[in-house]
Amino acid sequence: AQSVSQHNHHVILSEAASLELGCNYSYGGTVNLFWYVQYPGQHLQLLLKYFSGDPLVKGIKGFEAEFIKSKFSFNLRKPSVQWSDTAEYFCAVNAGHDYKLSFGAGTTVTVRA
Protein backbone atom coordinates (compact mmCIF):
# COMPACT_ATOMS: atom_id res chain seq x y z
CA ALA A 1 0.00 0.00 0.00
CA GLN A 2 1.13 3.49 -0.70
CA SER A 3 2.10 5.86 2.11
CA VAL A 4 1.69 9.60 2.15
CA SER A 5 3.76 12.02 4.17
CA GLN A 6 3.04 15.65 4.84
CA HIS A 7 6.07 17.51 6.03
CA ASN A 8 4.46 20.22 8.10
CA HIS A 9 2.29 19.46 11.08
CA HIS A 10 1.32 23.03 11.85
CA VAL A 11 1.92 26.17 9.81
CA ILE A 12 1.19 29.65 11.11
CA LEU A 13 1.05 32.52 8.66
CA SER A 14 -0.04 36.11 8.43
CA GLU A 15 -2.63 37.19 5.91
CA ALA A 16 -1.24 37.84 2.42
CA ALA A 17 1.70 35.50 3.03
CA SER A 18 2.36 32.71 0.58
CA LEU A 19 1.66 29.12 1.53
CA GLU A 20 3.29 25.93 0.42
CA LEU A 21 2.48 22.55 1.93
CA GLY A 22 4.59 19.55 1.09
CA CYS A 23 3.27 16.12 0.21
CA ASN A 24 5.25 13.07 -0.80
CA TYR A 25 4.01 9.61 -1.56
CA SER A 26 5.57 6.22 -1.99
CA TYR A 27 4.19 4.28 -4.93
CA GLY A 28 5.96 3.59 -8.14
CA GLY A 29 2.99 3.17 -10.43
CA THR A 30 0.29 5.44 -11.76
CA VAL A 31 -1.31 7.53 -9.05
CA ASN A 32 -4.20 9.89 -8.60
CA LEU A 33 -3.48 12.76 -6.23
CA PHE A 34 -5.79 14.91 -4.16
CA TRP A 35 -5.74 17.75 -1.71
CA TYR A 36 -8.66 18.08 0.68
CA VAL A 37 -9.45 20.84 3.14
CA GLN A 38 -11.38 20.53 6.37
CA TYR A 39 -12.53 23.83 7.84
CA PRO A 40 -13.22 23.90 11.58
CA GLY A 41 -16.36 21.92 12.28
CA GLN A 42 -16.97 21.09 8.64
CA HIS A 43 -16.52 18.07 6.43
CA LEU A 44 -13.78 17.32 3.94
CA GLN A 45 -13.91 19.29 0.74
CA LEU A 46 -11.91 18.64 -2.39
CA LEU A 47 -9.51 21.47 -3.21
CA LEU A 48 -7.99 19.98 -6.31
CA LYS A 49 -7.02 16.72 -7.93
CA TYR A 50 -4.59 15.33 -10.45
CA PHE A 51 -5.33 12.34 -12.63
CA SER A 52 -3.21 12.99 -15.71
CA GLY A 53 -2.11 15.72 -18.10
CA ASP A 54 -0.73 19.10 -17.04
CA PRO A 55 1.17 18.53 -13.79
CA LEU A 56 0.24 22.01 -12.56
CA VAL A 57 -3.28 21.76 -11.28
CA LYS A 58 -5.47 24.67 -10.30
CA GLY A 59 -8.17 24.20 -7.73
CA ILE A 60 -10.75 26.21 -5.90
CA LYS A 61 -10.13 29.28 -3.76
CA GLY A 62 -6.87 30.16 -5.49
CA PHE A 63 -5.03 26.97 -4.62
CA GLU A 64 -2.78 25.11 -7.01
CA ALA A 65 -0.57 22.05 -6.78
CA GLU A 66 2.27 20.71 -8.83
CA PHE A 67 2.86 17.04 -9.49
CA ILE A 68 6.55 16.23 -9.82
CA LYS A 69 6.76 12.59 -10.72
CA SER A 70 10.51 12.30 -10.27
CA LYS A 71 10.20 13.56 -6.71
CA PHE A 72 6.99 11.67 -5.88
CA SER A 73 5.62 15.00 -4.72
CA PHE A 74 2.38 16.94 -4.98
CA ASN A 75 2.89 20.20 -3.13
CA LEU A 76 0.05 22.60 -2.52
CA ARG A 77 0.49 26.34 -2.95
CA LYS A 78 -1.40 29.56 -2.56
CA PRO A 79 0.26 32.90 -3.32
CA SER A 80 -1.63 34.97 -0.78
CA VAL A 81 -3.58 33.42 2.07
CA GLN A 82 -6.60 34.82 3.83
CA TRP A 83 -7.82 34.39 7.37
CA SER A 84 -10.57 32.13 5.99
CA ASP A 85 -7.91 29.65 4.82
CA THR A 86 -7.43 28.56 8.41
CA ALA A 87 -8.15 24.84 8.23
CA GLU A 88 -6.73 21.34 8.17
CA TYR A 89 -5.26 20.27 4.85
CA PHE A 90 -4.91 16.65 3.79
CA CYS A 91 -3.01 15.19 0.90
CA ALA A 92 -4.35 11.88 -0.40
CA VAL A 93 -3.26 9.37 -3.00
CA ASN A 94 -4.70 6.33 -4.65
CA ALA A 95 -3.13 3.94 -7.07
CA GLY A 96 -4.36 4.33 -10.61
CA HIS A 97 -6.37 1.12 -10.47
CA ASP A 98 -7.82 1.48 -7.01
CA TYR A 99 -10.47 3.58 -5.34
CA LYS A 100 -8.87 3.32 -1.91
CA LEU A 101 -7.32 6.54 -0.66
CA SER A 102 -4.30 6.84 1.57
CA PHE A 103 -4.25 10.07 3.53
CA GLY A 104 -1.36 12.03 4.89
CA ALA A 105 -1.37 13.04 8.54
CA GLY A 106 -2.67 16.48 7.71
CA THR A 107 -1.32 19.98 8.16
CA THR A 108 -3.03 22.52 10.35
CA VAL A 109 -2.82 25.97 8.80
CA THR A 110 -3.50 28.96 11.00
CA VAL A 111 -3.72 32.34 9.30
CA ARG A 112 -3.47 35.34 11.57
CA ALA A 113 -5.30 38.49 10.61
Added chain:
Amino acid sequence: GAVVSQHPSWVICKSGTSVKIECRSLDFQATTMFWYRQFPKQSLMLMATSNEGSKATYEQGVEKDKFLINHASLTLSTLTVTSAHPEDSSFYICSASGLTGESYEQYFGPGTRLTVT
Protein backbone atom coordinates in the same frame (compact mmCIF):
# COMPACT_ATOMS: atom_id res chain seq x y z
CA GLY B 1 -23.84 17.22 -7.65
CA ALA B 2 -22.17 14.33 -5.83
CA VAL B 3 -23.59 15.01 -2.38
CA VAL B 4 -23.16 12.53 0.44
CA SER B 5 -25.10 12.81 3.68
CA GLN B 6 -24.68 11.12 7.02
CA HIS B 7 -27.14 10.61 9.83
CA PRO B 8 -26.97 11.32 12.64
CA SER B 9 -24.43 14.13 12.72
CA TRP B 10 -23.69 13.36 16.34
CA VAL B 11 -24.77 10.70 18.81
CA ILE B 12 -24.16 9.96 22.45
CA CYS B 13 -24.71 6.44 23.67
CA LYS B 14 -24.07 4.38 26.76
CA SER B 15 -21.36 1.79 26.94
CA GLY B 16 -22.59 -1.59 25.77
CA THR B 17 -25.25 -0.32 23.41
CA SER B 18 -25.15 -0.35 19.61
CA VAL B 19 -25.29 2.63 17.30
CA LYS B 20 -26.16 2.74 13.60
CA ILE B 21 -24.81 5.43 11.30
CA GLU B 22 -26.27 5.95 7.84
CA CYS B 23 -24.46 7.18 4.77
CA ARG B 24 -26.45 8.19 1.72
CA SER B 25 -25.46 9.35 -1.74
CA LEU B 26 -28.16 11.87 -2.60
CA ASP B 27 -27.74 12.48 -6.29
CA PHE B 28 -25.74 9.57 -7.64
CA GLN B 29 -25.48 5.82 -7.35
CA ALA B 30 -22.61 4.78 -5.14
CA THR B 31 -21.25 1.44 -6.20
CA THR B 32 -18.51 1.70 -3.60
CA MET B 33 -18.63 3.32 -0.18
CA PHE B 34 -15.85 3.76 2.32
CA TRP B 35 -15.91 4.20 6.07
CA TYR B 36 -13.21 6.17 7.84
CA ARG B 37 -12.42 6.98 11.41
CA GLN B 38 -10.80 10.23 12.45
CA PHE B 39 -9.40 10.90 15.89
CA PRO B 40 -8.94 14.49 17.06
CA LYS B 41 -6.12 16.28 15.26
CA GLN B 42 -5.33 13.16 13.27
CA SER B 43 -5.81 11.94 9.76
CA LEU B 44 -8.51 9.73 8.35
CA MET B 45 -8.00 6.03 8.76
CA LEU B 46 -9.82 3.75 6.37
CA MET B 47 -11.86 1.15 8.23
CA ALA B 48 -13.58 -0.70 5.42
CA THR B 49 -14.68 -0.66 1.82
CA SER B 50 -18.13 -1.81 0.83
CA ASN B 51 -19.52 -2.61 -2.57
CA GLU B 52 -23.24 -2.67 -3.13
CA GLY B 53 -24.65 -6.13 -2.60
CA SER B 54 -21.49 -7.74 -1.28
CA LYS B 55 -19.65 -8.08 2.00
CA ALA B 56 -17.44 -5.27 3.16
CA THR B 57 -13.68 -5.55 3.04
CA TYR B 58 -12.13 -4.51 6.32
CA GLU B 59 -8.70 -3.02 6.83
CA GLN B 60 -6.22 -4.82 8.98
CA GLY B 61 -6.92 -4.35 12.66
CA VAL B 62 -10.57 -3.40 12.26
CA GLU B 63 -12.94 -5.81 13.98
CA LYS B 64 -15.61 -6.84 11.51
CA ASP B 65 -17.88 -8.16 14.24
CA LYS B 66 -17.74 -4.86 16.07
CA PHE B 67 -18.15 -2.56 13.08
CA LEU B 68 -20.93 -4.05 10.97
CA ILE B 69 -21.24 -2.58 7.51
CA ASN B 70 -24.18 -3.06 5.21
CA HIS B 71 -24.42 -1.70 1.67
CA ALA B 72 -27.84 -2.89 0.65
CA SER B 73 -28.56 -0.37 -2.07
CA LEU B 74 -26.71 1.93 -4.44
CA THR B 75 -27.52 4.94 -2.29
CA LEU B 76 -27.24 3.67 1.27
CA SER B 77 -24.57 2.15 3.45
CA THR B 78 -24.79 1.72 7.19
CA LEU B 79 -22.16 1.30 9.87
CA THR B 80 -23.27 -0.26 13.14
CA VAL B 81 -20.96 0.01 16.11
CA THR B 82 -21.93 -2.93 18.29
CA SER B 83 -21.44 -3.04 22.04
CA ALA B 84 -19.85 0.37 21.97
CA HIS B 85 -17.18 1.32 24.49
CA PRO B 86 -15.63 4.69 25.31
CA GLU B 87 -12.61 3.90 23.15
CA ASP B 88 -14.96 3.76 20.15
CA SER B 89 -15.69 7.44 20.60
CA SER B 90 -14.52 9.10 17.43
CA PHE B 91 -15.52 10.92 14.27
CA TYR B 92 -16.80 8.51 11.63
CA ILE B 93 -16.79 9.65 8.03
CA CYS B 94 -18.16 7.91 4.98
CA SER B 95 -17.38 8.53 1.35
CA ALA B 96 -18.81 7.26 -1.88
CA SER B 97 -17.64 6.63 -5.40
CA GLY B 98 -20.21 6.20 -8.10
CA LEU B 99 -21.30 6.11 -11.65
CA THR B 100 -21.81 9.84 -12.01
CA GLY B 101 -18.64 10.79 -10.28
CA GLU B 102 -15.23 10.79 -11.90
CA SER B 103 -13.30 7.58 -11.73
CA TYR B 104 -11.23 7.13 -8.61
CA GLU B 105 -12.72 10.14 -6.82
CA GLN B 106 -14.52 9.89 -3.54
CA TYR B 107 -17.15 12.25 -2.23
CA PHE B 108 -17.21 12.67 1.52
CA GLY B 109 -20.04 12.92 3.97
CA PRO B 110 -20.07 15.46 6.80
CA GLY B 111 -19.17 12.88 9.42
CA THR B 112 -20.81 11.56 12.59
CA ARG B 113 -19.42 12.35 16.02
CA LEU B 114 -19.89 9.35 18.31
CA THR B 115 -19.44 9.73 22.05
CA VAL B 116 -19.73 6.64 24.21
CA THR B 117 -20.22 7.30 27.90
